Amino acid sequence: MDTIGGKEEVAIVYPQEILWSRLEDLNISSNKEFYSFSYRETLYLLSFQDTSCHAIVDSATNPFFFPDGESLLFERGTGIYVYRIRDGTSSEFLDSASFPSIDSAGKYLCFMRDTFSIVMDLETGVEVFKDTSIHYPRISPDGSKVIGLRFSGELAIFDRTTGNLITQINLIGASALCPSRPSFVGNDMVVYRGYSAGSILKAIYLLNLNNKHTHILAKEFVTFN
16 A cells, blocks of 8 residues: 555545545545545535545535544634534534644644634633734644745744744745645645646645655646636
8 A cells, every 4th residue: 555654545536526626625534434625615524435425514615624533623604613423413613713723632723813823722722822924724733833824935834832933945936836725744744735837737745844855746737717
């Protein structure tokens, strides 16, 4: 079985009417039982066992699984909601917030509110990280780092405990243009999507935060409407 960054590859199946080039926010549960993604502001939840569509949630984007794999956070309107997979119910989780992610221990919630990228301690409700220089923030699985994009196209990596900038990496250049929505793969690897310079070839890139080495995981041609 092939691996990426030490992680086992899994096969993703999605409904035929969905265009791969417009699929966003692919997320896999920790128990590898379910996976989800958003497509044209609709959230899809599917089962790995039979590739059936377990749920479809309208007007929902940015899904992110809880560590136990039993619940799914997503963005709807101006708030973050939680979908409980087993009973098929959903409720508001946090108002005036967007773009949720959570560490593997389920201790910290990372999200955006207005122009702020925030990390909240879920036990106390205390904000333990706050920054206005990035968007699309994500917290690392171990809860030690926060990443996000600057409008200049740089990926910024912060120490969550101190709030200090660890480093920033230019993602606009020979490797990729228009980077979008970086996500952690482990604690030291980041995956993001972008366009290869000078072409309409869209690609998925894997970035090693330790040596700043980038390589292409997958390529695809896209059309512009």
